[in-house]
Amino acid sequence: MTPLIRSSRRTTLALATVSALAITGTAAYAASGLAATGGATRLSGDQTAAVKKAIDGGKARNVILLIGDGMGDSEITSARYYEYGAAGRLPGIDALPLTGQYTTYSLYKDGKPDYAPDSAATGTAWATGTKTYDNAVSVDIEGKPLPTLLKLAKERGLKTGNVTTSDIQDATPAVQVANISQRSCFGPEKTSTTCPEAALENGGPGSITEQLLTTRPDVTLGGGAKTFAEKAKAGEYAGQTLAQQATARGYRTVTDVAGLEAVTEANQDTPLLGLFAPGNLPVRYTGPKATPTGGALPPVKCTANPERPSTQPTLAQMTTKAIELLDTPAAQSEGKGNGKAKGHDKGKAKGKAKGHDKANAQAKGDKGFFLQVEGASIDKQDHAANACGQIGEAIDLDEAVQAALEFAKKDGNTTVIVTADHAHTSQIVEGGSTTPGLTANLLTKDGSPLTIAYGTGAAGDSQQHTGSQLRVAGYGPQAANVVGLTDQTDMFFTISRALGLGER
Numbered sequence: 422m423t424p425l426i427r428s429s430r431r432t433t434l435a436l437a438t439v440s441a442l443a444i445t446g447t448a449a450y451a452a453s454g455l456a457a458t459g460g461a462t463r464l465s466g467d468q469t470a471a472v473k474k475a476i477d478g479g480k481a482r483n484v485i486l487l488i489g490d491g492m493g494d495s496e497i498t499s500a501r502y503y504e505y506g507a508a509g510r511l512p513g514i515d516a517l518p519l520t521g522q523y524t525t526y527s528l529y530k531d532g533k534p535d536y537a538p539d540s541a542a543t544g545t546a547w548a549t550g551t552k553t554y555d556n557a558v559s560v561d562i563e564g565k566p567l568p569t570l571l572k573l574a575k576e577r578g579l580k581t582g583n584v585t586t587s588d589i590q591d592a593t594p595a596v597q598v599a600n601i602s603q604r605s606c607f608g609p610e611k612t613s614t615t616c617p618e619a620a621l622e623n624g625g626p627g628s629i630t631e632q633l634l635t636t637r638p639d640v641t642l643g644g645g646a647k648t649f650a651e652k653a654k655a656g657e658y659a660g661q662t663l664a665q666q667a668t669a670r671g672y673r674t675v676t677d678v679a680g681l682e683a684v685t686e687a688n689q690d691t692p693l694l695g696l697f698a699p700g701n702l703p704v705r706y707t708g709p710k711a712t713p714t715g716g717a718l719p720p721v722k723c724t725a726n727p728e729r730p731s732t733q734p735t736l737a738q739m740t741t742k743a744i745e746l747l748d749t750p751a752a753q754s755e756g757k758g759n760g761k762a763k764g765h766d767k768g769k770a771k772g773k774a775k776g777h778d779k780a781n782a783q784a785k786g787d788k789g790f791f792l793q794v795e796g797a798s799i800d801k802q803d804h805a806a807n808a809c810g811q812i813g814e815a816i817d818l819d820e821a822v823q824a825a826l827e828f829a830k831k832d833g834n835t836t837v838i839v840t841a842d843h844a845h846t847s848q849i850v851e852g853g854s855t856t857p858g859l860t861a862n863l864l865t866k867d868g869s870p871l872t873i874a875y876g877t878g879a880a881g882d883s884q885q886h887t888g889s890q891l892r893v894a895g896y897g898p899q900a901a902n903v904v905g906l907t908d909q910t911d912m913f914f915t916i917s918r919a920l921g922l923g924e925r
Contacts, residue, residue, distance in 0.1 A: 491800025513822030550913030587797030588645030708809025716860030
């Protein structure tokens with residue numbers, strides 16, 4: 422290979438700021454070929470034409486936003502190395518043709534930057550276009566509620582979905598459906614003491630779960646069933662459990678993969694509520710947690726998590742089903758569902774709705790959809806210094822990305838964006854007994870040791886978020902706006918432009 426060719430390759434990558442690996446689909450070399458000149462390259466010739474082809478400044482009918490919670494560059498790299506090897510690729514995340522980085526800092530209440538943010542503030546940034554304080558769910562630093570992408574999409578007649586592997590009330594899914602001062606206010610009990618301004622008995626909009634039921638996405642899938650056992654303290658459903666309220670308001674609830682597969686439609690007359698675990702969904706892999714001497718131990722393989730039941734749908738299955746249910750005209754469901762709705766929401770669906778739910782029941786036309794999907798426990802397993810747990814969750818997210826891309830390529834008018842909310846603590850380091858912090862030693866597909874270190878908390882403590890910029894990648898209309906260095910708040914405007922929710 423001549424110096425000129427190598428220089429051209431580097432220049433193409435730098436100027437385009439793209440995942441050339443994703444565009445070319447170059448087959449990974451066997452480990453024995455990596456030492457050859459050019460044996461580890463990922464490009465195959467000039468990529469200019471491929472990059473130009475990927476740029477589309479038009480509008481999209483659908484947008485699918487996939488979030489890896491805590492999925493920094495290190496988390497992506499370790500999942501790739503472990504599952505596919507050094508020269509391998511993640512078939513979903515690495516297949517997006519346009520990539521960039523974005524900043525994620527949140528704010529203190531005095532307006533100054535907080536460089537190591539949490540999931541509530543970062544989720545609020547892309548959901549509303551507004552920086553706020555840690556723990557805030559789609560309210561600004563003054564506590565003012567903000568319109569979200571999901572709510573704006575509903576107001577314009579699009580179908581909407583919210584999918585996660587965490588409690589459906591957790592920060593990332595909550596930012597699309599609720600406005601509340603503290604992310605921990607899942608149900609009425611916690612809200613009364615921690616978020617009293619939002620409590621129904623004080624004239625507020627209610628807990629995150631109660632606001633979710635009012636926001637009424639067409640599809641909501643994840644964990645968090647235990648909160649639905651709490652009872653409303655005021656309002657029309659006072660004394661009823663939130664599960665009873667969901668039924669009274671026309672929701673169809675499913676609790677396992679068989680129930681999910683049996684659903685053939687979800688709309689404003691009969692929204693789908695999938696509750697597949699009391700709290701967070703069990704992760705894919707289990708393995709040794711990091712310890713002060715773990716990096717010096719022989720490398721091991723991750724194993725299937727025995728606590729993950731076969732009745733639990735995977736993130737890819739939830740994503741595929743959500744797309745299937747959302748990719749139907751809203752008007753198609755309007756006439757069918759009037760006789761199916763129950764209780765209070767039956768009247769709403771017949772045109773007697775009042776307030777916010779009136780807009781929900783009147784969505785018309787085949788205007789497309791907005792879907793948010795979260796792989797939540799990359800973050801949670803990072804906190805626990807559990808390398809296998811976080812890698813398995815990243816692979817689950819990658820499979821969901823594959824499902825989204827498959828649909829988008831067939832549809833021809835769908836934007837797919839993949840990113841994270843904040844960076845996290847894990848790092849790929851040299852193994853051995855002198856490595857500081859907590860370490861775990863895994864055996865990759867290459868047969869090489871992969872030592873992952875956690876250095877932001879002592880043994881037994883929760884590891885902490887970090888503040889670095891994050892990868893953001895896109896496919897489809899408006900995806901070129903992820904290229905270069907942007908801010909997390911830019912995501913709100915990119916998606917808004919793609920769906921025509923409001924120009925900027």
